[in-house]
Amino acid sequence: MSHVPGLESRSEAPPLLGPLLSPFPLPAGSCPRQMLRSHHRFPITNSAGAPTEAAGKMNILAPVRRDRVLAELPQCLRKEAALHVHKDFHPRVTCACQEHRTGTVGRFKISKVIVVGDLSVGKTCLINRFCKDTFDKNYKATIGVDFEMERFEVLGVPFSLQLWDTAGQERFKCIASTYYRGAQAIIIVFNLNDVASLEHTKQWLADALKENDPSSVLLFLVGSKKDLSTPAQYVLMEKDALKVAQEIKTVQNLPSPGALCHPDSPRA
Numbered sequence: 596m597s598h599v600p601g602l603e604s605r606s607e608a609p610p611l612l613g614p615l616l617s618p619f620p621l622p623a624g625s626c627p628r629q630m631l632r633s634h635h636r637f638p639i640t641n642s643a644g645a646p647t648e649a650a651g652k653m654n655i656l657a658p659v660r661r662d663r664v665l666a667e668l669p670q671c672l673r674k675e676a677a678l679h680v681h682k683d684f685h686p687r688v689t690c691a692c693q694e695h696r697t698g699t700v701g702r703f704k705i706s707k708v709i710v711v712g713d714l715s716v717g718k719t720c721l722i723n724r725f726c727k728d729t730f731d732k733n734y735k736a737t738i739g740v741d742f743e744m745e746r747f748e749v750l751g752v753p754f755s756l757q758l759w760d761t762a763g764q765e766r767f768k769c770i771a772s773t774y775y776r777g778a779q780a781i782i783i784v785f786n787l788n789d790v791a792s793l794e795h796t797k798q799w800l801a802d803a804l805k806e807n808d809p810s811s812v813l814l815f816l817v818g819s820k821k822d823l824s825t826p827a828q829y830v831l832m833e834k835d836a837l838k839v840a841q842e843i844k845t846v847q848n849l850p851s852p853g854a855l856c857h858p859d860s861p862r863a
């Protein structure tokens with residue numbers, strides 16, 4: 596298999612991503628099998644690109660984890676809570692609201708989440724904790740991008756959550772940013788012990804919003820490494836973070852995402 600410098604992930608897992616699992620907006624001319632490694636259990640193509648025995652078994656998936664099965668939605672997410680289903684709502688708006696924005700692959704609904712932020716703030720650890728409930732104290736920089744897929748079942752409908760882990764290092768930014776497009780949610784991570792990383796979240800967000808519709812994407816600002824900060828430090832940082840969150844909220848409501856750009860601010 597040929598090597599594409601700068602485009603492999605740091606995952607130790609074998610390179611398993613094949614065309615079948617590549618419904619993502621990849622840059623033109625790229626080869627997903629060489630570029631990305633997922634953590635799927637089955638190699639679905641061999642080194643010659645031919646389907647493996649496991650590929651034939653891809654439809655026999657392990658059951659969705661019990662804590663990923665949502666049999667009932669919280670009240671605020673139920674249909675009755677949605678204004679556009681009420682009788683006197685404008686029909687055009689109702690129609691627009693009912694459009695399906697998430698993609699589908701086969702019978703799977705897919706949502707894409709991108710995780711951005713300075714280098715070493717803990718993006719990978721956050722994803723690993725969520726997907727595998729593991730924590731690695733050794734730092735291995737993400738090179739380019741990496742991703743995880745988590746399967747859910749929501750009200751009986753199979754649902755896949757793609758979590759894109761992007762590199763925080765400046766030199767990989769142009770590679771990573773090609774994967775920003777089409778996100779339903781953006782998670783911007785900063786280190787609670789590093790005020791500069793909080794400041795840089797604005798730039799990360801501005802870059803991510805260039806590729807996404809600010810009015811429809813969900814934004815999350817997440818502080819990491821709380822265990823390393825003192826209560827006093829934490830209180831201060833939380834205040835600053837709330838201010839940034841407020842700015843982010845304001846900017847999301849503006850017509851242009853460019854307002855958050857701080858071209859002069861350095862990035863780690």
Ligand SMILES: Nc1nc2c(ncn2[C@@H]2O[C@H](COP(=O)(O)OP(=O)(O)OP(=O)(O)O)[C@@H](O)[C@H]2O)c(=O)[nH]1
Pocket residue numbers: 712713714715716717718719720721731732733734735736737738761762763764819820821822823
């Ligand atoms: N103590 C502590 N260490 C953490 C925490 N989260 C991450 N780390 C450590 O911080 C280092 C960087 O974590 P990563 O998750 O690799 O950071 P990243 O943001 O993915 O880094 P890049 O891939 O370079 O963008 C690692 O050594 C982790 O073990 C945390 O909550 N507490």
